[in-house]
Amino acid sequence: MTQLALVIDLNVCVGCHACVTSCKEWNTSGWAGPLVDQNPYGASPTGTFFNRVQTFEVGTYPNTETVHFPKSCLHCEEPPCVPVCPTGASYKRPDNGVVLVDYDKCIGCKYCSWACPYGAREVDEEQKVMKKCTLCIDRITDAKLPERDRKPSCVLACPTSARLFGDVHDADSEVSVAIRERGGYQLMPEWGTKPANHYLPRQKTRMHIDPDELTRVDNPLRKEDLTTYTGEETLDDVAW
């Protein structure tokens, strides 16, 4: 069975919000109608977004690290938001595992948002229905698009390729390999929701240099060196 999902690489996310704006642009222009904003040019703009980039600070200054954290629906394999929906508007697509809302059936009772521990669902204050990330379902299933464009908007927009998209049930897919080999993890595993989206952890890039690499200890010239040095570069100063 297919389970489409995103894998987000926190190691390379720079927090540029390109995925946020690209998501908003694609999904506000689609067949489902606009993702409405309120007070967009005022002091306190607000609106419906499928994707948000948040920033966390790890540690205490000066030993801190900034982590940019993109957050969208995780398309859980055990989505707690689906069974609570009284109308069946909230559902998980059996063919590709994407969790969706049927905007024509939703009564806007907001119960599904209570049943999501990640805060992934947001009400559209204009259409008065619940909305959430669709993994750009209208795009990834559009056979008219060339294969390389059949990806969520956020994935295509990311300048650092921090967002990978694919089938996490296919062991050989790019996303499965990334999760397996680079320590991909799920958010809030304690609730048993089995999120399909995974995150790749930060990794420190460390370079190890042996003293040998800087100074050639077996330099034969050094042993019997009779030269008088006056601070100029010698063969010993060359890293091999």
Place this chain on the structure above:
Amino acid sequence: MHPAFSVIFLTTLIGAGQGLYLAMVTGQLYAIPNFVEAQVDRFYAFGSLVALLFLIAGLVASFFHLGRPERAWRAAAKWRTSWLSREVIILPIVMALVFAYGFAHWMEWTGTIFEVGALRVDVTLILGIIGTLASLALFVCTAMIYADVKFLQEWHTPLTVFNFIFFGAASGFMLAAAYSAYIGNPLVTFYGTWAVILTLVALGSRLAHLRRNARIKRKSTVQTAIGIRHNTLVQRTQGATGGSFNTREFFHGRSQRFVANVRYLFLLLVFPLPVLLIGASYVTESPNLPILAFLVQFLGLMAERWSFFAEAQHPQNIYYQSVA
């Protein structure tokens, strides 16, 4: 959680309505072995009418909670999995049974259908029993909407269900006492006594709930929320400056002091004051004090429901702690 007034009105109004209906049926049952004086059918009929009005008012309030009330009929679809759907189905059933019970009394359909030993069973008794069961089922459905959400640890306990049942029954019997006092019926003592008993049971249940919630160990932390192992981990920005649905729906937006004050207020209004007022009405035989007792308790129950929402902390709030 943000306390929505539509839901506060819905749960308190239908609770009182169901409770009043239970009180009417209880009165009829007690009259069979002559524990209390049997009433004329109109007494039960008018009582049921008042209960029905409360249920209707609650239903109307619930529509204000919906973004798309015109599609509310769809909510009956997923009764296999959703407690909300089950409530949507059972509420009209209870309303129909309350109406049928009142109507049967109004029409005085009290002819014996069959006898079980010395018990003469008539239409009103059958409707009363079925209605009681449906009413209890509605209490369970309403409460399970909250108790079934495992992410809201404050609600995810059987005490939530007990609270809804006892609060509804207490306010309903209080309303029955007020109704009896208003029409000068001697049953006011009977209903007042039961109202006090149920209020005290509700007090025990709610205090146990408060005690439990004060000791909750949070399942989710900011560490599990973003998956980074470090003791010092703070949010610097939530990704939006003007707030979002997530900041409006899941935060009560009041100070801790305000929340604590509402808690003290409901503990005062729901429990000691109505009990004292009922006691005073018993001594002074005042027809107004039971009505006042009901009003005070109902106001207190609205504060209780506000507090119930405000005290629940949703794990998604971890993601919404800071605006850059």
